[in-house]
Amino acid sequence: MIARAAKPHLLASVAALAMCSGASAEPRAPFDGDVLRSATGIMAFSEVPLPPSSVHAKFHYDTVPVAAGITTFVEGPSHALVQGNITLIVGNDAALVVDTGHFPAVARRVIADIRRLTDKPVKYVAVTHWHMDHYMGNAEFAAAFPGLAIITQNFTAPMMDKYGRRYVDYGAKIEGELKPLRDMLASGKAPDGADIAADRRQRIETAIAEAEAAKPEFALMRYRGADLSFENTLDIDLGGRIVKLMHLGRGNTAGDLVAYVPDAKALITGDVLVHPVPFSYGSYLGEWSAVLGKLAELDATVIVPGHGPVMHDKTYLLQVRGLLDAVVAEVTRVWKPGMSGDEVSKVMDLGKQRDAFCHGDKSLEAGFKASIETAGVDRAVQQLEGKMKPESFDEKD
Amino acid sequence: MDTRQTVAKSLRRLGCAAAMALCAASIVRAAPPSWGPYTYEKVDIADGVYGFIEPKLNAVVSSNIIAVVGRDAILVFDSGHHPPVTRAIIGEIKKISAKPVRYVVNSHWHHDHWVGNAEFAAAWPAVQVVAHPFTAALIQTLREKFRGAPCKAELEKELAPQRERLASGKRDDGTPLSDKSRAFLADAISGLEQSIRECDEEKFRDADLTFDSTLTIDLGGRIVELKFLGRGNTAGDVVAWLPDTRTVLTGDVVVIPFPFATQSYLTEWAAVLRKIEALQPAIVVPGHGPVQHDTAYVDQLAQMLESVSRQAHSAWQPGMSADDLRKKIDIAAWSEKFSHGDAFIKANFDYMISQPGLDRMWQELSGQWKPEGE
Numbered sequence: 001m002i003a004r005a006a007k008p009h010l011l012a013s014v015a016a017l018a019m020c021s022g023a024s025a026e027p028r029a030p031f032d033g034d035v036l037r038s039a040t041g042i043m044a045f046s047e048v049p050l051p052p053s054s055v056h057a058k059f060h061y062d063t064v065p066v067a068a069g070i071t072t073f074v075e076g077p078s079h080a081l082v083q084g085n086i087t088l089i090v091g092n093d094a095a096l097v098v099d100t101g102h103f104p105a106v107a108r109r110v111i112a113d114i115r116r117l118t119d120k121p122v123k124y125v126a127v128t129h130w131h132m133d134h135y136m137g138n139a140e141f142a143a144a145f146p147g148l149a150i151i152t153q154n155f156t157a158p159m160m161d162k163y164g165r166r167y168v169d170y171g172a173k174i175e176g177e178l179k180p181l182r183d184m185l186a187s188g189k190a191p192d193g194a195d196i197a198a199d200r201r202q203r204i205e206t207a208i209a210e211a212e213a214a215k216p217e218f219a220l221m222r223y224r225g226a227d228l229s230f231e232n233t234l235d236i237d238l239g240g241r242i243v244k245l246m247h248l249g250r251g252n253t254a255g256d257l258v259a260y261v262p263d264a265k266a267l268i269t270g271d272v273l274v275h276p277v278p279f280s281y282g283s284y285l286g287e288w289s290a291v292l293g294k295l296a297e298l299d300a301t302v303i304v305p306g307h308g309p310v311m312h313d314k315t316y317l318l319q320v321r322g323l324l325d326a327v328v329a330e331v332t333r334v335w336k337p338g339m340s341g342d343e344v345s346k347v348m349d350l351g352k353q354r355d356a357f358c359h360g361d362k363s364l365e366a367g368f369k370a371s372i373e374t375a376g377v378d379r380a381v382q383q384l385e386g387k388m389k390p391e392s393f394d395e396k397d
Numbered sequence: 398m399d400t401r402q403t404v405a406k407s408l409r410r411l412g413c414a415a416a417m418a419l420c421a422a423s424i425v426r427a428a429p430p431s432w433g434p435y436t437y438e439k440v441d442i443a444d445g446v447y448g449f450i451e452p453k454l455n456a457v458v459s460s461n462i463i464a465v466v467g468r469d470a471i472l473v474f475d476s477g478h479h480p481p482v483t484r485a486i487i488g489e490i491k492k493i494s495a496k497p498v499r500y501v502v503n504s505h506w507h508h509d510h511w512v513g514n515a516e517f518a519a520a521w522p523a524v525q526v527v528a529h530p531f532t533a534a535l536i537q538t539l540r541e542k543f544r545g546a547p548c549k550a551e552l553e554k555e556l557a558p559q560r561e562r563l564a565s566g567k568r569d570d571g572t573p574l575s576d577k578s579r580a581f582l583a584d585a586i587s588g589l590e591q592s593i594r595e596c597d598e599e600k601f602r603d604a605d606l607t608f609d610s611t612l613t614i615d616l617g618g619r620i621v622e623l624k625f626l627g628r629g630n631t632a633g634d635v636v637a638w639l640p641d642t643r644t645v646l647t648g649d650v651v652v653i654p655f656p657f658a659t660q661s662y663l664t665e666w667a668a669v670l671r672k673i674e675a676l677q678p679a680i681v682v683p684g685h686g687p688v689q690h691d692t693a694y695v696d697q698l699a700q701m702l703e704s705v706s707r708q709a710h711s712a713w714q715p716g717m718s719a720d721d722l723r724k725k726i727d728i729a730a731w732s733e734k735f736s737h738g739d740a741f742i743k744a745n746f747d748y749m750i751s752q753p754g755l756d757r758m759w760q761e762l763s764g765q766w767k768p769e770g771e
Contacts, residue, residue: 123523147499147523154613231611235530237604 059083059106063113064310067264069241071117072304073101073110081210084134084306086110087268089261091238094123098259098268099306100137104220107137111144121145124236126245127152127226128270128306129253130159132167132393138224149227151236153247155255157229163393164223171218174211181208248295251288252279252306253391260298267300269317275308277357277367278320280376282391285328286383292321323353327372331380341378348377432481433591434584435459439489442688443642443680445619447493449477449486452687454654456581457588460510460684463646464490465639467616470499474637474646475684476513479591480598483513487520497521500614502623503528503604504648504684505631506535506770507657508543515600525605527612529625531633533604535770540601548596556589626650626673629666630657630684631769636673643679651695653686655735655746656702658754660769664706664761670699701731705750709758719759723751726758 060076
């Protein structure tokens with residue numbers, strides 16, 4: 001199930017849980033170690049070298065005011081191990097948190113920050129989707145705020161149960177995932193026989209350091225699933241402030257939840273919107289654009305993506321919508337019955353879109369190739385074939 | 398007829414069946430004086446599911462209240478009409494389980510299903526009140542009518558003619574009151590007087606969570622699925638499905654012994670009842686009336702509504718008045734089926750279906766729906 005993402009220089013800089021689902025059943029390229037795209041796929045690494053550090057102590061996030069009573073803890077841009085943005089929404093009586101992140105110790109730091117920002121109890125956690133970097137902090141929040149209700153869309157709840165429960169055991173597998181990387185450093189050669197350049201060596205060393213630093217986080221993880229799940233909408237009254245949780249159709253996953261705060265004109269999207277390059281692993285390319293269209297119609301002046309900085313207009317949202325439309329149009333143009341995603345990607349041309357998102361940045365281009373041109377194209381092909389594979393994390397197709 | 402006028406007035410005020418049973422002298426039983434003539438029974442419905450059931454309609458009605466106990470928390474479906482009664486039921490729930498009541502669901506906006514919310518919030522401050530958005534919005538709009546001075550004034554207005562009738566011993570048409578009617582009037586007066594006292598007690602507590610189609614709640618080892626299945630009794634009816642015991646809590650989508658078709662959507666209501674049947678419940682807990690262990694009553698209700706709707710659709714001519722329509726609809730057989738010869742049930746069934754029920758059919762057919770709650 002190693003997907004084509006694992007090709008030389010395919011650094012998913014945006015990290016991307018590299019959700020393998022939907023990728024081809026055939027491992028089409030050898031695992032090369034640049035992307036630690038394990039069978040569990042949780043790790044993808046930044047081009048930016050980081051010093052070896054303890055994830056929980058050094059994981060950097062920015063505390064960003066979004067609107068009155070709304071604060072986002074924005075994942076720093078340079079992490080190899082990603083964590084979804086965490087957003088706090090405070091009302092007169094209670095607070096709601098959107099997503100709880102990837103790492104328990106980071107969640108604890110965020111909780112301490114929340115206590116400094118408000119004396120209102122966090123009564124609700126809304127989980128935007130089932131990818132683990134968005135909710136492995138649930139148990140920390142539940143311990144800190146007894147009686148809180150964890151809320152998600154109906155599709156997401158059982159997916160969380162399935163993969164989140166398993167994920168706490170993932171720490172023991174990290175060493176196995178690292179072996180090919182260590183082998184490369186030892187031999188100086190990539191699996192395809194190419195020499196490893198100095199910059200690439202440094203990226204691999206960084207990847208190993210970050211993965212090792214993550215091990216204690218896995219030891220801390222406890223799984224906590226949903227208390228409440230809804231199909232289309234759930235409105236929550238925090239006292240003088242309504243938060244509208246909405247599922248607007250399939251996009252990044254089949255259970256995407258967005259949070260909209262009408263009084264603040266604030267929209268928190270989860271990974272329906274990710275900056276600087278969308279994550280489209282296991283996604284629904286043909287339907288996603290319509291979801292973004294609905295988001296564009298909302299009266300929102302501030303938008304918090306699942307990863308990336310807080311935005312103050314809809315420019316990027318519309319740009320992503322245009323990208324998804326372009327991918328679907330291009331795949332539809334070149335695809336003929338029987339063609340695989342791999343074959344499609346050889347003849348299609350998304351160069352214009354790639355340049356618009358990556359501006360020639362090699363790291364972003366690697367992420368774009370992994371997420372859009374590989375995983376995304378696979379999903380677009382599946383949709384044309386009328387055979388969408390179930391979303392999954394670590395299962396063979 | 399006097400009783401029907403009383404019912405109609407009450408319905409205008411409550412938009413619901415509160416005070417419906419004003420003629421139900423025979424079923425009103427002695428109860429602690431602290432809450433007037435109201436009675437309820439505690440019923441073990443299924444494993445971990447407890448009902449505080451209005452087995453027969455009280456003089457001033459109050460919804461069935463159901464407690465679903467999970468490993469971590471309790472969900473309560475509907476919170477009742479009378480604060481002192483709700484407090485007593487809270488005491489019973491605390492005896493059943495030490496778990497907190499974390500969710501209170503209001504099945505719809507009628508007064509007798511949510512007045513007790515504030516009592517649950519007082520007992521468990523972290524409680525989450527859950528409703529359909531239509532229900533939450535309408536409760537917000539109407540809340541001030543249901544407490545304090547406006548509440549008292551309205552009830553006093555209803556009380557005055559009842560007191561006069563009892564004093565005179567005569568109906569409005571001059572005929573003498575039977576002993577049964579006299580007893581009914583006495584209990585109705587007592588119930589209304591109790592309601593007047595409660596106008597001051599009422600502390601409003603609105604919804605924390607509103608959902609439009611489904612909400613699944615995990616109480617710890619036990620799932621409750623809240624569902625909006627379409628418009629029926631109101632435009633915001635929520636039913637609760639307990640898959641582990643195959644129990645459905647219907648709110649006033651099902652009321653026994655006759656439907657409260659006051660501002661309802663008869664054609665769509667039948668479809669909602671068919672969806673409830675499709676769940677294949679082993680136990681049906683109505684909004685008022687006793688627990689059912691089969692779907693016979695649900696089916697009968699659906700058939701009746703389908704019949705009324707079918708007759709109305711085939712009789713409909715553009716421009717027809719509601720009274721013209723009324724004349725074309727035959728409900729005699731259904732009246733017998735529901736009342737089994739009980740004059741009280743028959744009078745109320747006939748009134749409900751032929752008056753507000755057919756007014757709503759006319760609104761449906763003419764496309765001129767009136768907003769609920771007015």
